[in-house]
Amino acid sequence: MRLSRYFLPVLKETPREAQIVSHRYMLQAGMIKQASAGIYSWLPLGFKVLRKLENIVHEEQAKAGHIAMLMPTLQSADLWRESGRYDGYGEEMLRMQDRHGRDMLFSPTAEEMFTDVFRANVGSYKDLPLTLYQIQWKFRDEVRPRFGVMRGREFLMKDGYNFDLTKEDALHAYNRHLVTYLRTYERMGLQAIPMRADSGPIGGDYTHEFLVLAETGESEVFYDSAVTDIRMGERDVDFDNHDQCQAIMDEFTSLYARTDETHDADLFAKVPADRQRTARGIEVGQIFYFGTLYSEKLGAVVDDGKGGKAAVHMGSHGIGVSRLLGAIIEASHDDKGIIWPEGVTPFHCGIVNLKQGDNEADAACQSLYDSLTALGLEPLYDDRDERAGAKFGTMDMIGLPWRVTVGPRGLKNGVVELTSRRTGDNEELPPEQAVARIADIYRGIS
Amino acid sequence: MRLSRYFLPVLKETPREAQIVSHRYMLQAGMIKQASAGIYSWLPLGFKVLRKLENIVHEEQAKAGHIAMLMPTLQSADLWRESGRYDGYGEEMLRMQDRHGRDMLFSPTAEEMFTDVFRANVGSYKDLPLTLYQIQWKFRDEVRPRFGVMRGREFLMKDGYNFDLTKEDALHAYNRHLVTYLRTYERMGLQAIPMRADSGPIGGDYTHEFLVLAETGESEVFYDSAVTDIRMGERDVDFDNHDQCQAIMDEFTSLYARTDETHDADLFAKVPADRQRTARGIEVGQIFYFGTLYSEKLGAVVDDGKGGKAAVHMGSHGIGVSRLLGAIIEASHDDKGIIWPEGVTPFHCGIVNLKQGDNEADAACQSLYDSLTALGLEPLYDDRDERAGAKFGTMDMIGLPWRVTVGPRGLKNGVVELTSRRTGDNEELPPEQAVARIADIYRGIS
Numbered sequence: 001m002r003l004s005r006y007f008l009p010v011l012k013e014t015p016r017e018a019q020i021v022s023h024r025y026m027l028q029a030g031m032i033k034q035a036s037a038g039i040y041s042w043l044p045l046g047f048k049v050l051r052k053l054e055n056i057v058h059e060e061q062a063k064a065g066h067i068a069m070l071m072p073t074l075q076s077a078d079l080w081r082e083s084g085r086y087d088g089y090g091e092e093m094l095r096m097q098d099r100h101g102r103d104m105l106f107s108p109t110a111e112e113m114f115t116d117v118f119r120a121n122v123g124s125y126k127d128l129p130l131t132l133y134q135i136q137w138k139f140r141d142e143v144r145p146r147f148g149v150m151r152g153r154e155f156l157m158k159d160g161y162n163f164d165l166t167k168e169d170a171l172h173a174y175n176r177h178l179v180t181y182l183r184t185y186e187r188m189g190l191q192a193i194p195m196r197a198d199s200g201p202i203g204g205d206y207t208h209e210f211l212v213l214a215e216t217g218e219s220e221v222f223y224d225s226a227v228t229d230i231r232m233g234e235r236d237v238d239f240d241n242h243d244q245c246q247a248i249m250d251e252f253t254s255l256y257a258r259t260d261e262t263h264d265a266d267l268f269a270k271v272p273a274d275r276q277r278t279a280r281g282i283e284v285g286q287i288f289y290f291g292t293l294y295s296e297k298l299g300a301v302v303d304d305g306k307g308g309k310a311a312v313h314m315g316s317h318g319i320g321v322s323r324l325l326g327a328i329i330e331a332s333h334d335d336k337g338i339i340w341p342e343g344v345t346p347f348h349c350g351i352v353n354l355k356q357g358d359n360e361a362d363a364a365c366q367s368l369y370d371s372l373t374a375l376g377l378e379p380l381y382d383d384r385d386e387r388a389g390a391k392f393g394t395m396d397m398i399g400l401p402w403r404v405t406v407g408p409r410g411l412k413n414g415v416v417e418l419t420s421r422r423t424g425d426n427e428e429l430p431p432e433q434a435v436a437r438i439a440d441i442y443r444g445i446s
Numbered sequence: 447m448r449l450s451r452y453f454l455p456v457l458k459e460t461p462r463e464a465q466i467v468s469h470r471y472m473l474q475a476g477m478i479k480q481a482s483a484g485i486y487s488w489l490p491l492g493f494k495v496l497r498k499l500e501n502i503v504h505e506e507q508a509k510a511g512h513i514a515m516l517m518p519t520l521q522s523a524d525l526w527r528e529s530g531r532y533d534g535y536g537e538e539m540l541r542m543q544d545r546h547g548r549d550m551l552f553s554p555t556a557e558e559m560f561t562d563v564f565r566a567n568v569g570s571y572k573d574l575p576l577t578l579y580q581i582q583w584k585f586r587d588e589v590r591p592r593f594g595v596m597r598g599r600e601f602l603m604k605d606g607y608n609f610d611l612t613k614e615d616a617l618h619a620y621n622r623h624l625v626t627y628l629r630t631y632e633r634m635g636l637q638a639i640p641m642r643a644d645s646g647p648i649g650g651d652y653t654h655e656f657l658v659l660a661e662t663g664e665s666e667v668f669y670d671s672a673v674t675d676i677r678m679g680e681r682d683v684d685f686d687n688h689d690q691c692q693a694i695m696d697e698f699t700s701l702y703a704r705t706d707e708t709h710d711a712d713l714f715a716k717v718p719a720d721r722q723r724t725a726r727g728i729e730v731g732q733i734f735y736f737g738t739l740y741s742e743k744l745g746a747v748v749d750d751g752k753g754g755k756a757a758v759h760m761g762s763h764g765i766g767v768s769r770l771l772g773a774i775i776e777a778s779h780d781d782k783g784i785i786w787p788e789g790v791t792p793f794h795c796g797i798v799n800l801k802q803g804d805n806e807a808d809a810a811c812q813s814l815y816d817s818l819t820a821l822g823l824e825p826l827y828d829d830r831d832e833r834a835g836a837k838f839g840t841m842d843m844i845g846l847p848w849r850v851t852v853g854p855r856g857l858k859n860g861v862v863e864l865t866s867r868r869t870g871d872n873e874e875l876p877p878e879q880a881v882a883r884i885a886d887i888y889r890g891i892s
């Protein structure tokens with residue numbers, strides 16, 4: 001993309017309404033614009049990152065055999081009356097009536113809808129296990145939306161629902177979700193620590209939240225520092241293997257790691273003193289096993305293969321996709337702007353032309369652009385007639401992890417400059433080597 | 447995908463509520479499920495096609511330099527009051543109040559939102575031309591929703607908005623949209639004929655609708671049969687070239703082709719008698735130039751480079767993405783089910799194992815599956831323990847364009863059967879040749 005043809009409204013002023021850095025930088029970098037309280041328009045740069053996050057979620061869910069579909073945003077109130085949640089949900093649920101006076105609502109979550117699709121179409125244990133999910137916009141009418149996309153009212157969420165014959169199978173689905181979520185976050189350059197969470201009114205022991213450590217996190221967290229040493233990495237996972245998934249669950253959750261909601265001071269005291277940590281965390285996902293709660297209320301039963309009927313064991317599993325943009329920026333920025341991890345960057349690298357209009361510089365930039373594009377990479381070429389400082393400022397703010405700087409002086413020596421946004425390290429090298437280096441960096445990253 | 451692990455609830459009965467074939471087949475093939483009147487859940491097979499259509503739209507828009515972003519579904523009423531459309535829009539607009547009593551609405555279209563983003567961020571002619579678009583769910587509260595996704599209330603739409611300094615530039619944008627739309631439809635296996643449309647209360651000559659000929663179309667259309675001979679094909683288009691885009695516009699729109707709304711019997715009579723056609727058509731898109739209507743009302747002005755200010759010339763351009771699924775099926779089916787064009791098929795081919803559990807047949811199917819997958823193709827392998835008739839019935843209904851049938855008898859002779867869904871033609875050939883043939887068919891189709 002040539003910047004002169006893109007729509008990247010970078011703000012010069014610091015937006016006053018932004019209390020946290022991710023909100024501020026998303027506004028400044030021209031990623032979002034507030035439409036109304038807690039509701040955002042996703043400008044081209046923001047939308048591009050959002051799509052990348054969506055794709056990573058889809059790819060990791062597919063590996064585990066979870067199946068994508070899509071529910072409507074607007075739902076009839078009737079289904080929620082059946083589950084008993086319509087009256088109880090409170091003011092966070094946005095309600096409306098259509099022209100015929102029928103009660104409707106904007107989906108804040110979708111347990112009812114998925115259970116309804118299941119009960120209408122699945123009747124036998126032979127069709128299990130089954131995990132369906134969607135990535136769809138939700139609405140929760142927060143009293144005081146704030147922190148930009150971190151706590152918006154209209155937000156993009158991945159929500160998945162497993163349907164299993166037995167508790168054991170459902171707990172395997174629970175473990176599968178943990179594995180896929182860990183991998184998803186790692187591909188986004190995040191370390192999200194699974195922490196035992198509060199199951200709330202539903203009860204039960206089976207719920208974990210995934211928290212990214214960040215000073216601006218809304219939750220206080222307590223953990224054994226050893227948990228931050230564990231990574232999923234590239235290990236091969238057989239998602240049909242119960243024992244293997246359970247082992248990963250155990251590996252990631254047996255060390256102490258809890259939010260203030262479930263914190264147990266006595267247990268925490270048993271963690272070796274030099275490994276006890278208190279910090280703040282941003283919740284970016286949650287997994288939940290809730291048994292037959294909804295299946296019984298909504299009649300989601302199957303033939304159990306023994307001549308009887310069984311209500312299916314279910315869980316729900318969510319990732320806050322739009323919120324993740326904020327979390328990534330909270331975890332990865334400096335005082336000049338955003339620093340995108342390679343896995344989610346909106347463009348793979350920037351090209352800065354120090355002397356737009358100079359024949360040689362223009363030709364060298366175009367050639368770099370063409371070479372990178374031919375390799376399937378997407379560069380952002382700042383071809384505006386601006387001074388170098390302004391171009392560097394924009395690149396630093398929008399946070400592309402790599403920048404190639406092209407100027408007449410370097411070209412005389414046959415080199416361009418490759419700069420890491422994260423470290424600030426510069427290196428002079430011939431253009432074709434810069435291209436090869438960037439291609440190397442992104443090998444294996446889609 | 448192995449069918450035993452997929453969620454494909456094919457219905458045995460013919461759904462009574464469906465009046466047209468696309469609605470019936472989408473329900474029977476397990477692509478959609480009605481959630482409430484005119485509102486559908488997209489089951490996995492339907493969602494997969496929807497994503498493919500979305501991607502084609504994105505790719506073709508990108509080629510013309512149009513830039514993707516995303517607006518929220520819920521919008522504040524204030525902006526619509528500013529444009530004067532809030533009160534006038536009528537009952538099709540779904541309105542609601544949030545918990546603080548603020549008037550909101552579910553976006554039925556987005557001229558106001560895009561103009562607002564533009565005016566807040568663009569101040570100079572130097573930033574033009576600019577075309578922004580989104581693919582987002584809209585809601586229009588039709589009195590009597592019907593025909594499945596063809597006339598639903600919640601629907602997925604691509605809507606684009608161009609911002610230009612002059613009428614001439616805006617008409618070039620209009621032409622660019624015509625070109626991208628023609629290419630988009632052709633990639634989906636559709637012929638959509640641009641027809642002069644009624645501009646309604648806005649006035650002006652610049653609006654065309656794109657109509658797919660089909661018996662179940664809602665509009666009566668009148669055309670010169672020669673228009674059906676024109677194709678965009680693979681021609682190279684320079685989207686910066688005004689003359690070239692204008693020539694394509696002229697080529698596609700100078701022959702007579704109008705809907706009943708703009709039909710002119712006298713003009714039609716001048717078409718050679720043997721080329722006069724009357725038929726029915728499904729509207730799948732519309733392009734519109736409306737000048738400074740919204741930019742003046744909303745104050746979208748720029749420095750004109752001559753010391754003055756100018757309200758920008760705009761147009762809006764839409765493709766009914768979810769409706770296209772219905773249109774494609776209306777245009778491509780037989781009495782056994784859907785016939786997907788290769789460009790949009792949810793799976794590239796089906797694999798039918800005639801004797802599940804037979805070692806040789808199972809191994810041959812698995813090997814076909816692995817070979818196709820390794821080539822980047824996505825087969826659907828019917829590995830269920832069902833009789834052949836049921837498997838063929840499912841494949842015919844869901845409409846994958848190619849099927850490989852594997853059975854012990856053929857394997858003894860070293861062959862499998864490759865069948866075209868469209869023609870019914872069968873061919874026996876060795877498995878590796880079947881794979882090569884399928885790879886050939888999809889070469890150049892993403």
